[in-house]
Amino acid sequence: MSSWTDKRPMSPHMQVWKWHLTMAGSILHRMTGMANYVGAFVVVAWLFATAAGPDLYEPLAGLIDTIWGQLILFGFTLSISYHLLNGVRHLFLDAGNGFAPKFASLTAGVVFVLAVALAVAIWLLAGLVPGVDPLNLAGAASVGAAQ
Amino acid sequence: MSKPQQSIRTPLGQVRGLGSAKHGVGHFVSQRVSAIALVVLVPWFLITLINAVRGGYDGALAYLSEPLNAVLVLLAVGAALYHMRLGMQVVIEDYIAKNGTKIALLILNTFICITLFAAAAYAVLKIAIS
Numbered sequence: 001m002s003s004w005t006d007k008r009p010m011s012p013h014m015q016v017w018k019w020h021l022t023m024a025g026s027i028l029h030r031m032t033g034m035a036n037y038v039g040a041f042v043v044v045a046w047l048f049a050t051a052a053g054p055d056l057y058e059p060l061a062g063l064i065d066t067i068w069g070q071l072i073l074f075g076f077t078l079s080i081s082y083h084l085l086n087g088v089r090h091l092f093l094d095a096g097n098g099f100a101p102k103f104a105s106l107t108a109g110v111v112f113v114l115a116v117a118l119a120v121a122i123w124l125l126a127g128l129v130p131g132v133d134p135l136n137l138a139g140a141a142s143v144g145a146a147q
Numbered sequence: 148m149s150k151p152q153q154s155i156r157t158p159l160g161q162v163r164g165l166g167s168a169k170h171g172v173g174h175f176v177s178q179r180v181s182a183i184a185l186v187v188l189v190p191w192f193l194i195t196l197i198n199a200v201r202g203g204y205d206g207a208l209a210y211l212s213e214p215l216n217a218v219l220v221l222l223a224v225g226a227a228l229y230h231m232r233l234g235m236q237v238v239i240e241d242y243i244a245k246n247g248t249k250i251a252l253l254i255l256n257t258f259i260c261i262t263l264f265a266a267a268a269y270a271v272l273k274i275a276i277s
Contacts, residue, residue: 008155033234040231043224044263044270050207051270057204084189086180094179126197137201 002116005077025108029086035079042076077122082115174233181230188223208274217275224267233262 006066017023031068042064049056092098097109128135154161165171199210210216235256243249 008157030238031277033231034238036227036230037235039223040227040263044267045209047211047220047224047267047270049205051273054204057207061203080189080193084186088186091179091182091186122197127201128197137198142259 021105021108021112025086025111026090029083029090032079032083032086035076036083039079042072049063073128074119074123077118078115081118082111082120085118086111121125176228178233178237179266181226181233182223184226185230188226191219192223211271211274214275217271221268221271224271225264228260228264228267232256235260253254 001090045060049060064073085110089098089111093104098104123129124132127135127137134138195210195216199206202209211220236253239249239252239256243252
């Protein structure tokens with residue numbers, strides 16, 4: 001270290017750095033970004049299956065309807081909501097705001113909590129949790145089908 | 148206090164301008180611009196998509212037949228694929244040191260994102276223009 005003369009900051013060395021909320025948040029941003037990359041395959045597959053017809057759409061919908069499919073879909077929802085909310089935080093950071101250590105840790109923590117809350121709220125409001133349908137979407141759909 | 152403002156860039160970097168990737172800040176800016184678009188497009192896509200999926204295959208078909216939906220879905224998917232290609236590019240550049248592997252993965256990343264976009268564009272346009 002004594003021969004290190006470069007004045008520019010070094011990137012965190014994960015083995016020796018103490019974990020901080022900001023660091024965890026930054027790493028999770030990358031991980032969720034990569035998870036969303038995988039999720040994009042599912043979205044495009046859904047679009048393609050819709051264009052191809054029921055022969056492809058129904059098996060895909062059946063696959064997503066299994067317990068594993070639902071778990072992956074909820075994970076994707078979590079990943080999207082975290083990456084979206086933390087992405088907005090990063091836009092403010094990129095503009096040079098919110099770098100005071102305490103405040104940066106606070107916003108990182110707030111994003112963690114909000115991301116989980118948002119994902120859970122989406123599933124509850126969308127009626128994706130069995131037996132929970134606060135907006136009565138199932139009732140509206142059956143009325144629509146009867147017409 | 149007549150010292151010039153300290154820059155984080157090396158003197159050589161300031162002379163050469165565009166850095167080792169020869170793109171300057173272009174990649175950084177593109178990533179942020181697509182992010183701003185996605186802040187609007189992704190929530191819209193999530194809400195309308197969940198609503199459409201409730202109606203099964205017919206609901207999905209009706210959803211993509213709407214001209215406005217078709218355009219916005221293509222914008223959302225296009226911006227997302229563009230954004231994730233840029234993001235994965237940085238991840239590959241950061242973690243893959245071996246040059247041959249790095250270049251191969253960067254090309255693969257580009258091919259994957261463009262192929263996904265071609266599939267999405269075909270699907271949406273086929274439904275919307277029929």
